[in-house]
Structure formats: structure tokens, C-alpha cells
Ligand SMILES: Nc1ncnc2c1ncn2[C@@H]1O[C@H](COP(=O)(O)OP(=O)(O)O)[C@@H](O)[C@H]1O
Ligand code: SF4
């Protein structure tokens with residue numbers, strides 16, 4: 001892999017071209033993506049992974065009852081040889097009898113796709129013998145798709161199959177598309193906050209695709225008067241379909257992390273629906289309130305050096321939020337700069353470099369940028385830049401802590417971090433983390 | 448030392464007929480033989496068992512989960528030939544290649560390859576549809592390969608494809624292509640075609656079997672030719688072949704040189720043109 005390390009003021013013309021090929025896509029298992037999008041739906045949804053135990057391995061967490069349940073056919077070598085459709089059929093029949101389930105979604109895996117399991121025909125044959133809605137998504141890792149394609153397949157299939165065309169639109173209402181986190185997690189609080197503020201502004205949240213989404217809400221998706229795109233990778237198929245078929249336009253809004261981005265997020269909605277300045281006043285008073293509270297945290301956060309290693313789409317917004325907390329962003333690292341395939345690859349590569357340039361110009365940002373760095377480059381860079389806190393995926397937490405550096409999860413944090421209240425909560429989380437006794441002692445020891 | 452032999456060829460060409468008659472002939476000569484059918488058709492050893500039923504390895508695994516005693520999947524046939532069927536899925540489902548891999552691995556685990564045998568014969572479905580069907584010629588299994596063929600185009604075509612796979616293994620010396628077995632279909636210029644093909648791919652015709660009704664009669668009686676027509680010319684053919692197999696040590700390392708598709712067409716064209724000439728004269 002061609003690791004690239006440069007100062008933010010050294011972005012070169014050919015970077016976009018060099019990093020636009022299919023190889024630069026954030027490959028991963030689309031089954032996992034689809035599973036993620038499905039599992040945070042309500043518990044009347046059953047997910048069936050048609051594959052070996054291993055494909056289901058990570059998904060066994062016993063979430064609360066609010067969340068879709070996962071089942072697996074646990075294909076064995078014998079099923080590979082003689083076919084595993086019998087097992088799948090039995091599982092479907094069992095789930096079909098359950099009164100608490102209204103929708104069964106089958107996900108294929110590398111194993112079932114490799115031997116060409118004909119699930120479509122099976123479902124066709126079961127149509128008259130079962131009562132529940134049931135469909136299959138061909139999500140195996142080998143078909144070369146990426147994780148966000150899995151999200152996208154889930155959302156667009158749900159809507160294409162089950163949303164009724166004839167719903168009447170609700171005035172000033174939105175669908176929030178491409179946000180899939182379990183509701184008993186941080187997302188519950190973030191979504192609660194979204195709902196609360198929208199309410200105050202006189203906007204109705206029709207549904208979040210797919211957090212806390214129940215089967216009955218899928219049917220109602222066409223009631224919204226606007227689709228708001230949270231993650232373009234997960235939403236692209238759906239928003240275009242809904243525009244054509246339900247006449248719902250879409251708006252790409254900033255990720256609502258930090259004051260500026262949150263206010264931008266709501267202001268654009270206020271403007272879109274023409275709700276007037278008086279609603280913007282509400283936002284201003286939130287901002288003032290948060291600013292006051294922040295001063296306490298800023299004392300500790302001020303001038304702490306941060307490394308941001310999150311998805312390309314989120315980098316811009318998270319960096320802005322951290323600058324608002326007066327941290328210094330010293331390293332930005334991308335494992336992959338694209339999350340979607342196809343024509344979008346070039347666009348996203350361009351967008352990523354454009355965003356970096358915007359950050360540099362707007363905030364006079366002076367930092368190092370890593371693209372596809374290996375771990376040596378990465379650790380080298382955070383040491384050289386004397387980074388105090390790293391934003392990264394949770395699997396790297398131990399490694400970073402072992403270096404005596406504070407850590408914050410970039411995505412799956414326990415605490416809310418979106419919108420106004422989330423921003424305060426983020427500031428508090430970071431303050432706590434930077435005050436960790438171990439981290440402090442280790443710093444002193446190193447000195 | 449056990450000698451392991453694989454017999455490949457396209458479906459229906461006569462692999463099982465050749466395999467079981469060769470096993471029977473070796474048994475007749477007092478050799479200890481094991482025959483493993485590697486074809487989802489599961490009919491490789493039926494003539495050796497006089498139609499007695501045998502449970503295949505995969506059927507057994509499916510039914511009972513594991514095989515504790517190898518005796519459960521081995522049956523003793525004509526002249527003590529140990530008969531095994533790997534088995535496979537119903538047509539159109541699952542993965543037969545994976546089935547072969549699992550069967551061979553299971554036999555290995557159960558120690559079947561360290562038995563006191565003089566010969567192990569693998570009867571393998573022909574068109575090397577995937578990696579699984581190449582397992583019998585991977586390192587540690589069959590070292591000598593015979594290809595059953597007739598003069599028909601598709602049969603030559605299939606065997607040529609198998610040669611592409613054999614070549615890979617033959618290059619590093621782990622297998623040898625011992626020759627073609629011409630199982631006649633009585634088509635015109637058949638011997639000429641097969642001889643010329645053998646020459647072109649750098650091998651020889653090791654055995655010629657005539658088209659003969661006795662094969663059909665023996666099949667209906669559920670017997671091999673060796674058992675049913677012990678003193679016949681046909682039986683002698685297989686007994687001589689069995690003896691020749693025993694003497695094959697001296698043969699050099701034979702690496703096939705498969706043709707490309709055009710070359711196969713050209714081969715047929717040239718023979719047909721020549722025979723037209725002859726007819727004119
Ligand atoms: N030389 C031959 N003459 C007449 N019939 C033959 C001859 N060789 C094979 N057969 C018949 O052809 C059929 C297919 O042979 P089989 O050995 O089962 O093929 P394979 O194992 O290659 O699928 C059988 O019915 C067999 O009796
Ligand atoms: S085997 Fe394939 S489907 Fe299963 S988890 Fe891995 S990539 Fe995904």
C-alpha cells in the first residue's frame with residue numbers, strides 16, 4: 001500500500017488522480033454493513049445470516065430487547081457440499097411462526113454465494129407457505145462490494161419493497177437517511193436530541209433510516225417532505241429512488257458535531273422550510289448557553305494536540321468541532337479516502353482533498369496528513385507531533401493508551417456527541433479522558 | 448510401496464468400467480487394491496461389489512456427523528478389493544469439489560492411505576471442474592495418471608483440459624501422465640485421431656478397449672469383465688494392462704503438452720481431409 005505523508009500545505013494536484021482508483025476504496029464485508037443497518041432497527045425485524053458461524057461471530061452481543069435479533073444458519077462443511085437451503089428453510093418457518101416478528105431479512109455470505117445457494121427461488125416457493133415479509137440481500141464479501149453498500153442495500157430495499165406510494169406528505173417533515181446506530185447506545189440520546197430540537201423548530205422527524213426503525217415506519221417513509229442525507233455512502237441509492245418515485249427532494253447537511261456545524265445543520269432546514277428568523281433565534285440561544293458552559297472544559301482542552309483518524313466524510317466536521325474546543329489538530333489520518341465504489345470514487349477523493357484545503361485556508365491549519373499509512377508511519381507521526389489525544393476506531397484504544405496518549409473513539413462513543421447537548425458531552429468526555437490518572441502519570445514519567 | 452493411480456476422463460466415457468476392471472485384474476493377480484470413487488455419481492465400485500449397497504463418505508458424515516471407524520465406509524469387493532465412494536451432493540446444489548476435498552482428508556485422517564495396499568485407484572470425474580477434483584493428484588496422492596478417451600471431439604477436448612491441470616503438477620515431478628486409454632466408440636478414424644492426439648500432447652496410448660456388448664451384459668449382471676468372462680480376450684486385455692501398470696517404474700517423467708483449442712480443431716480437420724483424399728482414391 002502506498003502510504004502518503006505530507007504537510008497540509010503540500011497537497012499536490014496529482015493526489016486526487018493517484019488515489020482515485022478502485023483499490024483505494026474502503027473495502028470490507030457488505031454483509032457486515034447490511035447487518036449494522038438492520039440490527040439497530042426495532043425488534044420486530046429478524047436478521048438471518050446464511051453462512052458459517054464465523055460470519056456471525058462478532059454479532060452475538062445480547063443487546064436489549066429493543067433491537068433486531070440476529071440468527072445464523074451456521075453452515076458447516078457438509079452444508080457447503082450438499083447445500084444449506086434446508087437449514088435456511090427450517091429457520092424461516094420457525095421465525096414465521098413467531099408473533100413478535102414482522103420482517104425477515106436474509107443476508108448471504110461468501111460461503112453461501114460461492115456454492116450458488118438459490119435463495120431467491122426458495123423464497124419464491126415459500127411465498128404461499130409463510131405469512132411474514134421476507135427478502136434476501138446478496139451481501140457476500142466476495143462480490144467486491146464495500147461495507148456502506150451493505151447499508152445502502154438495506155435502506156433502499158426496505159423502501160423500494162415496502163413503502164407505499166400513496167401516502168400524503170407531512171408538511172415540514174424530514175427523513176434522516178444513513179444513520180444506523182443501536183438506539184440503546186449513544187444514538188438513542190443523539191436522536192432524542194434531534195427530535196427535541198426539530199420539535200422546537202416546528203419540523204417533524206418522520207423516521208431515521210435505520211436507527212430505531214420499525215416495519216410499520218418503513219411504509220410511511222414517503223410521508224416526509226425532505227430527505228436529509230447523513231452518510232452519502234449509505235444513502236445514495238435511496239435518495240435518488242425517493243426523489244424519482246415519491247417526489248421527495250434531498251439535502252446534504254453537515255454532520256452536526258460542534259457548534260458551527262450544528263447551527264448550520266438546523267439553519268439550512270429553517271431556510272429550506274422558510275420558518276423565519278425567530279426560529280434561528282432559538283439556535284442562537286442554544287449556542288450562547290453551550291459557549292458559557294464550554295469555558296470550563298476549554299481550560300483543560302486548550303492547546304492539547306489531537307490526531308484525527310476517522311472516515312473521510314467526518315474528518316472535516318470533527319476537526320472543526322475540535323478547533324472550537326481550542327484543541328490543536330496536528331495529525332489527520334485516513335485509512336481509506338473513499339467509502340463508495342463507482343463514479344463516486346473520483347468525486348470523493350477530490351472532495352477529501354478539497355476539504356483539507358478548506359480547513360487549511362479557513363483555520364490556518366498546520367498539520368501532517370497521512371493517507372494509507374502503516375502503523376509505523378502512524379505512530380511515528382503522533383510521536384513526532386507530540387499528540388495528546390487520538391480519535392480513532394475503538395480497536396486501537398489499547399495501543400494508543402499503551403503509548404501514554406489519551407484516546408477517544410471516533411464513532412462508537414458511549415456518550416452523545418451530536419448537536420448542542422452532544423457537543424457539551426463530547427467536551428466533558430475529552431476532559432475526563434485527558435485527566436485520566438494513568439495518562440497524567442505516564443506523561444510526567446516520560447518527562 | 449503402494450502405487451497410486453488416478454483415472455480421469457469426461458463423464459460417461461468409461462472411467463468406472465476401466466477402473467473396476469483394472470482393480471479386479473490386479474486383484475486377480477493377487478495384489479492388494481483399494482478403489483476410491485471420486486464422482487458424485489457414486490457408481491464407481493458397483494461392479495466390484497456385485498451391486499451391494501455402499502454408504503459414501505459424505506452420506507455417512509451427513510447422517511452421523513463423523514466417521515469413527517473406517518470400516519463403516521469401506522466394503523470388500525471382488526478378490527478383496529477395498530471399495531470406497533466419496534459421494535457428493537444432488538445435482539444442482541452444494542459444492543461437489545469441496546466434497547472430494549473433505550472425503551480425501553477424512554480418509555487420510557482415518558489412516559486409509561497407510562493401509563497395506565499395493566495399489567490405490569482413484570476414479571475421478573473428468574472435466575476438472577474446480578480445484579476439488581484435482582485433489583487426487585496433489586502431492587502425496589496419485590502419482591500416475593491415465594486418461595480415458597474416445598475419438599469423439601468432446602472427449603478429446605475434456606482430456607486436453609485435464610492435461611492443463613496435470614501439467615502444473617507434472618512440472619514439479621509429483622505426477623506423471625502415463626498415457627491415454629482409448630475406450631472405443633467405433634467412430635470413423637478413431638484410432639488415428641487418438642494416436643495423433645497422444646503424439647501431439649507428448650504421451651502414448653497405453654490401452655485400447657474395443658466397443659463390446661459384453662460390457663453391457665456384465666454391467667447388467669453387476670460384475671466386472673474379469674469376474675464374468677474370466678478367460679475372455681477382454682479379460683486378458685485388462686490383466687495385461689494390470690501387469691504393465693506394475694512395470695511402469697521405468698517410464699520417464701511424462702509431462703503433457705496440452706493443445707490450444709485451434710490446434711484440436713486443426714487435428715480433426717487434417718485427419719478428415721486425409722480420409723476424404725483416401726476415399727477419392
Ligand atoms: N468399451 C465399451 N463397450 C461398450 N460399453 C461400454 C464400454 N465402456 C463403457 N461402456 C458402458 O458405458 C457406460 C458408461 O461407463 P462408465 O464406466 O460408467 O463411465 P464413467 O465412469 O466415465 O462415467 C456404462 O454403461 C458402461 O457399461
Ligand atoms: S466470510 Fe465473507 S461474508 Fe463472512 S464475514 Fe468474511 S467477508 Fe463477510
Ligand SMILES: [Mg+2]
Pocket residue numbers: 462463464486488490491570
Ligand atoms: Mg463413473
